[in-house]
Amino acid sequence: MTTPVLEARGLTRQFGHVRALDEADFEVYPGEVTALIGDNGAGKSTLVKALSGNLAVDSGVIKFEGEPITLTSPMQSSALGIETVYQDLALAPHLDPVQNVYLGREIMRPGLGGLLGLMNVKEMSKQSRHAFDELGATVRSLTDPVGAMSGGQRQAIAIARAVHWANKVVFLDEPTAALGVRQTKNVLETIRRVRDKGIAVVFISHSMPHVMEVSDRVQVLRLGHRAATVDTKDTNMEELVGLMTGASTRNVA
Amino acid sequence: MKWKKSVLGVLALGASAGLMLTGCSGGASSGGSSAGAGSDGYKIAFIQGVAGDEFYISMQCGIESAAKDAGATVTTQGPEKFDPTLQKPLVDSVVASKPDAILVAPTDVKAMEAPLKAAADAGIKVVLVDTTVDDPSFAVSQISSDNKGGGAAAFDAIKEAHPEGGKVLVVSVDPGISTTDARAEGFQEAVKGDDKFTDLGVQYSHNEPSTAAEIVTAALQKDPDIVGIFAANLFAAEGSATGVKQAGKEDSVTIVGFDAGPAQVKQLKEGTVQALVAQEPATIGKDGVAQAIAALNGDKVEAKIETGFTIITKDNVDGDAKDAVYQSKCG
Amino acid sequence: MSAVKQAEMGPETTAIETAKDRETPIRKLFKAQAFQIFIVLLVVIAIFSAIAPDTFAQLSNLRLVVQNASILAVLGVGMTYVIITSGIDLSIGSVLVFSGVVSATTMRAMGGDDWGTAIVGIIVSIGVGILWGTFNGILISKAKVPPLIVTLGSLGMALGLAQILTGGVDIREVPSVLTDSIGYGNIFGAVPIISVIALVVVIIGALVLHKTKFGLYTYAVGSSEEAARRVGVKVDRHLIRIYAISGGLAGLAGILSLSQFGTTAIAGQSQTNLNVIAAVVIGGTSLFGGYGTIFGTVVGLFIPAVLQNGFVITGVQPFWQQVAVGAVLILAVYVDQVRRSSAARGGSTSFWRALVSRKKK
Numbered sequence: 001m002t003t004p005v006l007e008a009r010g011l012t013r014q015f016g017h018v019r020a021l022d023e024a025d026f027e028v029y030p031g032e033v034t035a036l037i038g039d040n041g042a043g044k045s046t047l048v049k050a051l052s053g054n055l056a057v058d059s060g061v062i063k064f065e066g067e068p069i070t071l072t073s074p075m076q077s078s079a080l081g082i083e084t085v086y087q088d089l090a091l092a093p094h095l096d097p098v099q100n101v102y103l104g105r106e107i108m109r110p111g112l113g114g115l116l117g118l119m120n121v122k123e124m125s126k127q128s129r130h131a132f133d134e135l136g137a138t139v140r141s142l143t144d145p146v147g148a149m150s151g152g153q154r155q156a157i158a159i160a161r162a163v164h165w166a167n168k169v170v171f172l173d174e175p176t177a178a179l180g181v182r183q184t185k186n187v188l189e190t191i192r193r194v195r196d197k198g199i200a201v202v203f204i205s206h207s208m209p210h211v212m213e214v215s216d217r218v219q220v221l222r223l224g225h226r227a228a229t230v231d232t233k234d235t236n237m238e239e240l241v242g243l244m245t246g247a248s249t250r251n252v253a
Numbered sequence: 254m255k256w257k258k259s260v261l262g263v264l265a266l267g268a269s270a271g272l273m274l275t276g277c278s279g280g281a282s283s284g285g286s287s288a289g290a291g292s293d294g295y296k297i298a299f300i301q302g303v304a305g306d307e308f309y310i311s312m313q314c315g316i317e318s319a320a321k322d323a324g325a326t327v328t329t330q331g332p333e334k335f336d337p338t339l340q341k342p343l344v345d346s347v348v349a350s351k352p353d354a355i356l357v358a359p360t361d362v363k364a365m366e367a368p369l370k371a372a373a374d375a376g377i378k379v380v381l382v383d384t385t386v387d388d389p390s391f392a393v394s395q396i397s398s399d400n401k402g403g404g405a406a407a408f409d410a411i412k413e414a415h416p417e418g419g420k421v422l423v424v425s426v427d428p429g430i431s432t433t434d435a436r437a438e439g440f441q442e443a444v445k446g447d448d449k450f451t452d453l454g455v456q457y458s459h460n461e462p463s464t465a466a467e468i469v470t471a472a473l474q475k476d477p478d479i480v481g482i483f484a485a486n487l488f489a490a491e492g493s494a495t496g497v498k499q500a501g502k503e504d505s506v507t508i509v510g511f512d513a514g515p516a517q518v519k520q521l522k523e524g525t526v527q528a529l530v531a532q533e534p535a536t537i538g539k540d541g542v543a544q545a546i547a548a549l550n551g552d553k554v555e556a557k558i559e560t561g562f563t564i565i566t567k568d569n570v571d572g573d574a575k576d577a578v579y580q581s582k583c584g
Numbered sequence: 585m586s587a588v589k590q591a592e593m594g595p596e597t598t599a600i601e602t603a604k605d606r607e608t609p610i611r612k613l614f615k616a617q618a619f620q621i622f623i624v625l626l627v628v629i630a631i632f633s634a635i636a637p638d639t640f641a642q643l644s645n646l647r648l649v650v651q652n653a654s655i656l657a658v659l660g661v662g663m664t665y666v667i668i669t670s671g672i673d674l675s676i677g678s679v680l681v682f683s684g685v686v687s688a689t690t691m692r693a694m695g696g697d698d699w700g701t702a703i704v705g706i707i708v709s710i711g712v713g714i715l716w717g718t719f720n721g722i723l724i725s726k727a728k729v730p731p732l733i734v735t736l737g738s739l740g741m742a743l744g745l746a747q748i749l750t751g752g753v754d755i756r757e758v759p760s761v762l763t764d765s766i767g768y769g770n771i772f773g774a775v776p777i778i779s780v781i782a783l784v785v786v787i788i789g790a791l792v793l794h795k796t797k798f799g800l801y802t803y804a805v806g807s808s809e810e811a812a813r814r815v816g817v818k819v820d821r822h823l824i825r826i827y828a829i830s831g832g833l834a835g836l837a838g839i840l841s842l843s844q845f846g847t848t849a850i851a852g853q854s855q856t857n858l859n860v861i862a863a864v865v866i867g868g869t870s871l872f873g874g875y876g877t878i879f880g881t882v883v884g885l886f887i888p889a890v891l892q893n894g895f896v897i898t899g900v901q902p903f904w905q906q907v908a909v910g911a912v913l914i915l916a917v918y919v920d921q922v923r924r925s926s927a928a929r930g931g932s933t934s935f936w937r938a939l940v941s942r943k944k945k
Contacts, residue, residue: 304903328899330896333855333906334854334855335851336849336851336852336853336854336855337845337847337849337852338841338845338849338852338853338856339852339854339855341652341844341845342648342649342652342889342892342893343892343896345648345649345651345652345893346645346648346649346892346893346896346897347896347897348648349639349640349642349644349645349648349893349897350636350639350896350897350899351638351639361754361845361847361849362756363754363756363845363846363847364845364846364847364849364852366846367763367767367768367846387756427752427850427851428752428753428754429753429754429756429847429851457752459851
């Protein structure tokens with residue numbers, strides 16, 4: 001069994017009286033799509049935030065490629081190759097797709113131009129276009145503001161941004177929640193392509209059909225604790241729902 | 254993309270500027286939209302210290318009637334506030350409209366010197382009405398009230414009401430305005446000459462009645478035994494009376510205001526203000542027109558004219574002093 | 585095109601394709617609000633020129649309009665940056681006065697009438713402005729106090745401190761090198777030096793805003809502060825710099841005002857902050873952040889200035905000028921609203937198209 005690229009053991013986090021994470025375990029392997037499911041309040045978002053450096057934990061161990069680390073900021077996670085796409089996409093609506101992909105990480109012009117703050121727009125556009133095409137994202141204009149684009153396009157841009165910078169793990173929080181049928185199809189296809197590049201994908205979803213369609217493994221969270229981890233091919237939707245609500249149990253692998 | 258717009262914009266601006274410069278010298282004069290066509294009469298421009306002030310409106314009435322008699326046309330402009338940064342663009346625009354003479358009340362003794370000097374250099378006759386500047390050599394004449402004398406007269410009015418003496422306060426406008434500075438000076442010199450009275454100094458209300466009211470209520474809190482307040486101009490008087498009323502001290506404090514606008518006359522009749530030192534803005538205006546036309550005709554001018562004032566009290570406001578009250582509308 | 589391919593192109597793709605066909609560069613130019621406002625300005629100039637060719641449409645007059653707009657232009661550059669970040673700076677008029685006061689006090693203490701003293705005065709004025717701006721920026725970004733409140737507070741404090749420092753009496757001794765050169769001097773005999781300085785500020789401001797990373801981050805913070813933070817943009821530091829720039833430019837405006845008026849004019853600048861904000865908004869910069877241009881601000885400045893100048897020359901009562909400027913301001917914000925809401929719905933950002941499509945419904 002290969003080393004998990006990202007692993008969590010016994011994570012605990014409390015907010016006041018509420019125990020959002022209660023000795024939670026988690027692991028994800030390279031080139032694998034893992035679905036993270038659970039009922040509302042199960043701790044999915046909290047777990048993702050902890051694993052992407054946005055939230056500190058009270059106790060527990062996080063390991064990156066086998067080595068224990070402490071994640072203190074999202075920038076640190078980015079440096080390790082972990083990127084997250086939240087539900088609100090975190091895009092700046094007035095900026096165009098290229099500016100959004102490179103925001104915070106612009107390529108500067110060489111020499112004096114770069115010192116004065118001039119950016120290498122041509123190179124950034126080229127690489128962005130490449131990133132979009134690789135994922136099959138239909139971005140029609142590289143210079144229009146993303147606020148004027150459809151939800152599906154914005155989703156694609158956000159995912160392309162994450163994939164462009166990540167080379168280890170990409171977290172997606174409810175990537176299909178606000179999309180129509182065709183756009184969802186595109187996103188799921190994109191997820192497969194990301195996996196095929198050897199990057200681990202973790203996505204949170206409430207949609208059992210999507211989970212069944214695209215994930216390799218499913219991890220179920222219940223009340224801040226991992227209730228089960230199953231291979232997708234060994235399970236079905238009813239069992240997953242049962243595991244989420246506690247109606248049925250499985251031995252945790 | 255954005256840069257292209259700017260470039261095109263600059264080119265378009267340059268093109269239109271070029272068009273205007275080359276094409277716009279000839280063409281029939283369209284006859285200004287000011288009162289009267291008077292092609293043989295002179296064009297006079299009057300720039301007030303601040304628009305909407307009855308003192309300057311009365312002056313405007315005087316100017317307009319004198320101009321009508323002399324066959325000249327008048328346009329009037331004034332900034333919203335007594336503020337040189339607002340008055341300068343107005344002066345520049347007025348100068349560009351090429352009047353024959355400008356009657357102006359400068360809002361700052363220094364800041365308005367250069368723009369007005371430029372006007373004089375352009376051949377326009379400049380007459381300073383009401384306020385003046387540090388170096389008025391470019392002007393053909395300066396006309397204002399005897400402000401120092403007016404300040405001293407105000408003190409006399411307070412002395413009459415309180416022969417036993419006491420504390421007195423001056424509420425002025427802003428330092429640097431020649432007229433109100435002179436009034437305060439006249440008042441304070443007179444106070445110094447009488448050791449029964451204590452001078453509490455000068456406070457500045459920035460030509461805002463509300464500020465004057467705040468100053469007075471605060472001063473009365475600090476010194477409840479103030480017997481007299483001298484308010485150096487129209488808005489200061491309005492606000493000071495309000496302040497005294499708010500503090501409930503109408504019976505113990507004598508207010509003498511400078512200027513006699515309708516609101517102050519009302520306060521006078523109500524008894525919150527005891528006396529008003531009214532200037533003669535219409536006379537200042539008339540004299541201004543006379544001097545401007547004399548200068549334009551090449552006749553002798555009087556470099557300095559001091560106009561008088563009337564003390565208005567409740568007793569004479571409807572009688573002898575009726576005409577001394579300022580107008581809020583002409584005619 | 586086969587029926588199958590047609591079916592695959594959903595409504596959004598069709599819309600995008602047809603929208604792209606209409607989007608030639610010239611079209612894009614015409615749609616920019618700054619350009620449309622510029623056309624308005626040209627129309628206003630043309631109308632006044634026709635009414636008063638001998639007086640309005642003269643180089644000497646236009647020169648003075650440009651000269652009087654120069655100080656506002658300098659302030660406008662700073663305010664454009666601030667408003668693009670969806671902030672606001674009400675304190676610029678007071679900071680202008682305060683920096684002028686500190687500068688004049690310093691120069692008076694130094695005593696000289698030469699460029700040595702003048703240069704110290706210039707540096708002091710700009711430096712004091714930067715300090716105020718930094719103060720604003722720190723409160724806004726670190727203490728999270730809304731910009732409206734912070735700058736309202738510094739408006740009062742700066743003006744009050746200016747009055748305390750001077751005892752309420754204006755300082756009227758300004759080195760003549762300043763008043764002669766910057767105040768009223770010209771280059772090539774006709775171009776006011778103060779306007780050249782303003783033009784340099786405008787050009788640098790525009791280049792930085794539209795071409796550099798600093799400008800991009802300004803738009804990003806205004807567009808979505810949260811998104812910028814998430815990707816690692818140091819939002820707090822950027823905001824402090826923005827307000828420092830606004831303050832610094834107010835300080836520059838302070839020394840320019842000293843040179844032009846020869847006095848600290850403490851009672852002045854009462855309307856300046858609102859006039860500058862109006863100019864920025866008329867020029868197409870959105871109060872909600874994320875969009876704006878320096879060119880638009882400059883045009884937006886000239887519209888009230890030209891209106892006032894034209895009205896005075898043609899003898900219109902001064903209060904009409906307020907009415908006209910107020911109307912233009914409201915119209916500009918309304919147009920911005922219409923464009924933003926139609927853009928959010930994925931439609932065209934052309935104002936006229938928005939009106940037409942509304943009627944069709």
